[in-house]
Amino acid sequence: MFEFSPSSRVRRSPFYEATLAEGVKSFTPYNHMMMPTGYGDPEAEYWRLIEGVSQWDVSVERQVELVGPDAGRLAQALSPRDLSRCAVDQGKYVALCNHAGTLINDPILLKLAEDRYWLSIADSNILFFARAIAAERRLDVEVLEPDVSPMAVQGPKAEDVIASIFGDWVRGLKYFWFRAVEIEGIPLMLARSGWSKQGGFELYLMDGSKGTALWNLVREAGQPWDIGPGNPNTCERIESGLLSWGGDTDDRTNPFEVRLGRYVDLDLADDVVGLAALRRIRDEGPARHQLGVILEDRPQAPPLVAWRDILRDGRKVGDMTNGVRSRRLEAYIGFALVSRAVAAGETVEVAWDGGTLPGRLVELPFL
Numbered sequence: 409m410f411e412f413s414p415s416s417r418v419r420r421s422p423f424y425e426a427t428l429a430e431g432v433k434s435f436t437p438y439n440h441m442m443m444p445t446g447y448g449d450p451e452a453e454y455w456r457l458i459e460g461v462s463q464w465d466v467s468v469e470r471q472v473e474l475v476g477p478d479a480g481r482l483a484q485a486l487s488p489r490d491l492s493r494c495a496v497d498q499g500k501y502v503a504l505c506n507h508a509g510t511l512i513n514d515p516i517l518l519k520l521a522e523d524r525y526w527l528s529i530a531d532s533n534i535l536f537f538a539r540a541i542a543a544e545r546r547l548d549v550e551v552l553e554p555d556v557s558p559m560a561v562q563g564p565k566a567e568d569v570i571a572s573i574f575g576d577w578v579r580g581l582k583y584f585w586f587r588a589v590e591i592e593g594i595p596l597m598l599a600r601s602g603w604s605k606q607g608g609f610e611l612y613l614m615d616g617s618k619g620t621a622l623w624n625l626v627r628e629a630g631q632p633w634d635i636g637p638g639n640p641n642t643c644e645r646i647e648s649g650l651l652s653w654g655g656d657t658d659d660r661t662n663p664f665e666v667r668l669g670r671y672v673d674l675d676l677a678d679d680v681v682g683l684a685a686l687r688r689i690r691d692e693g694p695a696r697h698q699l700g701v702i703l704e705d706r707p708q709a710p711p712l713v714a715w716r717d718i719l720r721d722g723r724k725v726g727d728m729t730n731g732v733r734s735r736r737l738e739a740y741i742g743f744a745l746v747s748r749a750v751a752a753g754e755t756v757e758v759a760w761d762g763g764t765l766p767g768r769l770v771e772l773p774f775l
């Protein structure tokens with residue numbers, strides 16, 4: 409094997425030292441940082457998320473902060489989702505698009521104040537994009553990346569752990585809502601969110617020098633519930649139907665193709681970036697849609713690392729964009745981004761080892 413060359417272009421997480429101490433075994437690059445992807449026991453890490461509580465370094469989910477008198481105007485210009493009723497302390501999932509209506513990121517938007525927002529982004533450069541839109545429109549707003557690094561606490565026991573640290577009020581926190589808190593001198597934003605369907609919270613650390621302190625505080629508080637390290641879990645997120653931007657999307661994917669149409673409000677003003685294109689796509693009908701695919705007679709095959717052709721009657725109708733052996737379904741499953749001429753219930757062929765395997769299309773999510 410080869411080694412990873414450290415560089416100042418690839419930034420360290422504030423939780424880096426803590427994850428080393430936990431025995432992290434692998435990383436993946438994301439937003440010019442390294443995200444932990446395993447601690448050496450995938451089986452235990454999966455079941456800890458499904459049945460217990462898991463602690464994740466997701467500092468790679470960087471924040472793009474919009475601050476100033478026109479922050480709200482810029483947030484709405486970037487978001488084809490109506491933000492007019494988004495309250496301070498509320499978050500919303502948004503499908504950021506370019507002028508062609510192509511999905512360029514799928515962040516959680518957090519409204520911190522009337523003049524201050526964070527976009528908690530997936531793996532693409534929204535800082536440059538937001539600055540360009542702001543400048544072209546002569547908006548009075550600053551766009552910057554603040555010193556903010558999320559840690560996720562996920563799983564059915566996450567609420568007990570977080571309540572034991574911050575108090576029982578956290579049990580009443582609504583999905584994607586958040587509150588500023590401080591614990592042992594560590595400033596953070598506590599949100600109910602996270603990239604799993606097992607429930608949980610995200611702690612947005614607002615002082616990068618306190619990463620180890622925060623990690624250890626949560627780790628200690630979680631001991632009664634057997635907390636342990638984990639990371640965004642490929643198997644769980646595929647079972648749960650969560651989108652991975654850049655993994656399940658390509659350079660022509662629009663929100664309607666990947667089940668994000670319900671976050672697009674076509675009645676918004678024309679100056680929302682991409683809205684005209686999105687109206688046209690809606691009228692014409694998107695080319696593809698996203699389904700699940702189950703490879704019945706397979707495999708202990710490893711997770712997919714590249715898209716595979718999906719065929720019907722020998723002709724390509726789309727792509728399998730991810731794949732994993734589901735531990736709960738005991739089958740090999742993945743997402744299919746396929747022509748709308750193909751529907752759930754149909755059988756297709758998936759390109760595999762020079763031949764094909766039969767696959768059954770189903771609606772998402774699997775579980």
Ligand code: THG
Nearest residue numbers: 469501514515516528529530558602603610650651
């Ligand atoms: N947390 C934070 N930042 C993030 C992510 C996160 N940035 C990158 C990436 N994840 C953004 N993408 C997603 C994708 C899906 C969800 C959250 C962020 C998600 N979706 C739910 C669903 O699809 O069922 C709920 C959507 C809804 O009800 O509005 O949670 O995880 N900080």
